[in-house]
Amino acid sequence: MTDLQQRPSDDRQATALPPDLTVRELGRWTWRQLTSMRTALVLLLLLAFAAIPGSVIPQEDIDSLAVSQWRDDHPRLAPIWDRLDLFSVYGSVWFSAIYLLLMVSLVGCIIPRLLVYARALRARPPRAPRHLSRLPESASYTTGDAPEAVLGRAADVLRGRRFRVEPDDGAVAAERGYLREAGNLVFHLAVIVVLVGVAAGSLFGYKGGVIMLNGEDYGFSNNLTQYDDFAPGALFDPDVMEPFSFSITDFQVDWLTEGQRAGMAREFVAELAYETEPGSGTKSYDLKVNHPLTIGGTDVFLIGHGYAPVITVRDGEGEVTKSGPVVFLPTNAQTFESFGVVKAPFARPEQIGLEGTFYPTFAMGEDAEGNLSMPGSIWGDALDPLISMSVWTGDLGVDDGSASSVYVLDKAGATQVTEADGRPFRLDLRPGETAKLPDGLGTVTFDGLERWNKIQISRSPGKLVALAGVVLALLGLLGSLFVRPRRMWVRARRQDDGTTLVEVARLDRSSGGDPEDGAAELAAVVAALQGADDDTTTSNEKEQQP
Incomplete structure (x- = not known):
């Protein structure tokens, strides 16, 4: 009876649940999950997938006529698409939620890494290992010079090769390639800059379209009543609209005459007569596809005919x-x-x-x-x-x-x-x-x-910010791909016979380094320590290679 009565108690102890998380602990766990690199990558992938409907399905703020025609052709699907905001993907609640979560995730992920990198910049190179000869790339030689002289010459040689040098106990430690991690951080920071630029354009800018008949009898003035369709940002201010006006005085089309696409328009040009503001004088401009007319912060595009x-x-x-x-x-x-x-x-x-x-x-x-x-x-x-x-x-x-x-x-x-x-x-x-x-x-x-x-007429205040972010991302990506972090150590100690044993070792911290390049750099440093010219030593080594 005693065993039977104790067994349920033992089972309850074995299956006891951990204590519930407090609000603070739950918030900390949620923040760590949100700001992890894995979550940022997942959100970036979700943002890419969320943009697919905006490219496939016609959008109200881009081509309202195509949306009307799509509704007429698909009367059953149109109400469902409306409930899901698929005709206005980039202004929908779910797209904005993914966008904001991605920004928060990237900020929470990058700022701690920036602090770690700042500490790494001030840190000294690691001390020389006890057995340098065990490293994959190492060399040694003997000399009659004093250890102090050898180490002084080693510091000068490594500094000349843009290594960061720190004296060690009987050795010199050097490191190079700090910009690799900086490239990674610049790339991730640039993603935030691009997102901020796109968000600024969406919030403060606008985009509209108008179908204009050709001829001086038809004109357009940049005010809200002149647009066929108009999509302002959430924080759009009508006062920022430039008071320009224009008309299409002539239109030229170059038609393809050969091949499978014969009969298609190869190039078309609309000749504009425009004024930047009333009374400023008429100017002319040849408006082409991908060659917009820029007036102030507003771009005028030709997108169809x-x-x-x-x-x-x-x-x-x-x-x-x-x-x-x-x-x-x-x-x-x-x-x-x-x-x-x-x-x-x-x-x-x-x-x-x-x-x-x-x-x-x-x-x-x-x-x-x-x-x-x-x-x-x-x-x-x-x-x-x-x-x-x-x-x-x-x-x-x-x-x-x-x-x-x-x-x-x-x-x-x-x-x-x-x-x-x-x-x-x-x-x-x-x-x-x-x-x-x-x-x-x-x-x-x-x-x-x-x-x-x-x-199409659009104003995107954040486009220069987004462009700067793209340039930063490319620079960061190049830095992370082509900068090779590596370390070198030089140790000199007096032997019993009165000579000095000099040990030199190199460690490549990048996975894509060429072993031949590493061996050549090591041989060049050794030759420089022995008093030879770097270029001459490198040339001789290349001639000795099979």
């Missing part, structure tokens, strides 16, 4: 209800086949909506049997332009003449116009042609063709 057919819509009463260029968005980057919408909300007796495709160089395709198939464009240049559109009437979702999107036709309350036999009615027009709509709805005229350019 397309066609804007000039269309006139007359209603059943003969009144012009829509006239002017209409922006069509490219759906094919090579042929510039484009999609667009024309709305005439004030047409009578019913509203008129047009939806269709613009072909810069129209051609009918052929199937394998030679029969005509789907139409298309075979060239990006407007050599034979044609516009093909369907017609809708009724409620187009337009309120007071304005629509939620000029690139989308709301057909929920509209009816498609058909032929007498019930087939959908289509307009196929070339420049200068007019088509009459059925049922006395009016006419549509394709008057001509204009061009448009997509301009």
Whole structure:
């Protein structure tokens, strides 16, 4: 009975749990985990993975038109993407959390290492080992000079080779290559600088886009009302916006004529006429891809172009209800086949909506049997332009003449116009042609063709800080890769026969050092101690090598 009664007690003692952590101990453990190099690497990897959706999925602050089109094409996925902030990845809570945790982790990881490195800079080289001959790279010789003279000459020789020298008891200790660890620290510090620069640009800067028609009749002024889409930083101040203005006076495109990409735009240039501020005088600039116009702290980029057919819509009463260029968005980057919408909300007796495709160089395709198939464009240049559109009437979702999107036709309350036999009615027009709509709805005229350019304007206050961080990172990486830390010791002691035994040893602390280079450096130091010239000794050693 006694054994049975004691056994449960023994089991409880064997399985006793450790005491709970106090709040201070838990905080210290959490801080150590967060500021470990392993955690910093994991967070850096997570940040890279988190940026992938921002590169794959269209972003609101970069191309709101592409986001609208993506929502229309994926009506089921769009609400899920919205909840996950995948259309605004870089401004989402989860991306910001990873970003901030990475900065805290790097700061907590690097600052202690900086303190350790500062102490290492003041530390003397380690004392000479007792048996220098046991080191992988060592040499010895005898001389009639006194040990003190040999050690003095050794200190001078090693200092001349940029070693840090400290006298030892009967020996000289030297070390070189402190900048290797400095390179590692500079690299990690540069990562923080880059993150700070990017964060400053995101907080205080802004980015916006506008589609501009070419010609002096169309202009842009740098204020909030002029943008098609605008993404300010969390701490953005509108007062920092430079009061410049510009217009696109001309646009030139160089088309590829040979190869598989024939018909694509190889290079395009928009000629700008701009003023840095009202009354400052007009200047000109050739705006190209990757060659932005910089005004103050703001950059103006050319990121795209397309066609804007000039269309006139007359209603059943003969009144012009829509006239002017209409922006069509490219759906094919090579042929510039484009999609667009024309709305005439004030047409009578019913509203008129047009939806269709613009072909810069129209051609009918052929199937394998030679029969005509789907139409298309075979060239990006407007050599034979044609516009093909369907017609809708009724409620187009337009309120007071304005629509939620000029690139989308709301057909929920509209009816498609058909032929007498019930087939959908289509307009196929070339420049200068007019088509009459059925049922006395009016006419549509394709008057001509204009061009448009997509301009992106951004201000990133931290870009120079980020650039400095990248340069520091490269310098630090070069230092950590090419600086080789190594130590050398020279010991001299008097022997019984009156001569002095000199022992020299070298220790390479880097894993990538060349053994031949180490042997050559050791031989050069020994030759210098014996009174020979360094360059002559090195040359003789190279001649003796097989």
